[in-house]
Amino acid sequence: MTYALPPLNALRAFEAAARHLSFKLAAHELHVTPAAVGQQVKALEARLGVQLFERLHKQLILTAAGQAYLPGISEGFRHIADATAQLKPAGTVMLQLGIHGAFDLRRLALAEFRNARADIGLRVLQPAGLHELVEGKVDLLIARGLGHHPGYRCDRVNQGSGLGDWLIAPEGTADCPEIVSFREWLRAQSAETSRADRNRPRLVGTVGS
DSSP: OOOOOOOHHHHHHHHHHHHHTOHHHHHHHHTSOHHHHHHHHHHHHHHHTSOOEEEETTEEEEOHHHHHHHHHHHHHHHHHHHHHHHHSOTTOEEEEEEEOTTSOGGGGOHHHHHHHOTTEEEEEESSOOHHHHHTTSOSEEEEEEOOOOTTEEEEESSSSSSSEEEEEEETTTTTSHHHHHHHHHHHHHHHHHHHHHHHSOOOOOOSOO
């Protein structure tokens, strides 16, 4: 049997917005921007051919169609969450890390992180960029740039100023334990790399023979 389903991200955006009656609060829950939630809901309405919300000034109201749609969607997500919980090892939190395409994964020593933090299941998506972070496909991102993104915490990965690698996480989840653990790990790895670079012998050229 083939299920006729709208995109999952659009359904998540609708369900969260309907519970909170707020794109802003839904965005905080889903780790995306309010604009992204609004776009997902608008795309869902276009696909279904049904208006799900009345958008009033500073107020969001479910239409009759939205009220009828919400219970089944919420129940479906509860079933998915319950089924997933039965499969996932107790105590394990999944962390989705996005990395830009030019970054050398060997710098991160991810195998050591996984061994040290068996309670955190780490998955890597490369290449990934801000689009994947905004859409909620990754929880945090190592991106190349200047590190200025309103609504996101940006921590520099490498030393120096100007263009560089940054660890970027939504402000709403930047202090989650698993993200804090990875940030501290990354900071320690960066410090160790810097010490190794300083202690590495350098060849000194001589003039003449």
